[in-house]
Amino acid sequence: MGSPTEQLWVSPRVKRELEVRKRHGECDNDVLERLLAETTAGKFGDGFGRWPADHAEYVRAGRETMDAKRLRWERESR
Known part of the structure; x- marks a missing residue:
């Protein structure tokens, strides 16, 4: 985890979805990286x-x- 270099504005619905998918110790960026890796792997x-x-x-x-x-x-x- 590093310090953020940019801000990404998301809707409340997307923010809630990130929170649901977040694993212990993950920040929003970690969740996005994991989800992107999962969707591009197959x-x-x-x-x-x-x-x-x-x-x-x-x-x-x-x-x-x-x-x-x-x-x-x-x-x-x-």
């Missing part, structure tokens, strides 16, 4: 956090290649 393009980085990158590149081929095919089919 993105499909990142291999759900279960693949080694090089394999996830291989799959991501393959998806991008297939997406480009699909778009090209759709354009040519019109």
Whole structure:
């Protein structure tokens, strides 16, 4: 925990939600960091956090290649 460098204004509803999700000893920033880490850890393009980085990158590149081929095919089919 460090000293805050910026202020973030949130609605009362968001503040209450932060308080509900706060664990013992956490500040609001800790809660936000934890929640953000949880929501980004399971993105499909990142291999759900279960693949080694090089394999996830291989799959991501393959998806991008297939997406480009699909778009090209759709354009040519019109």
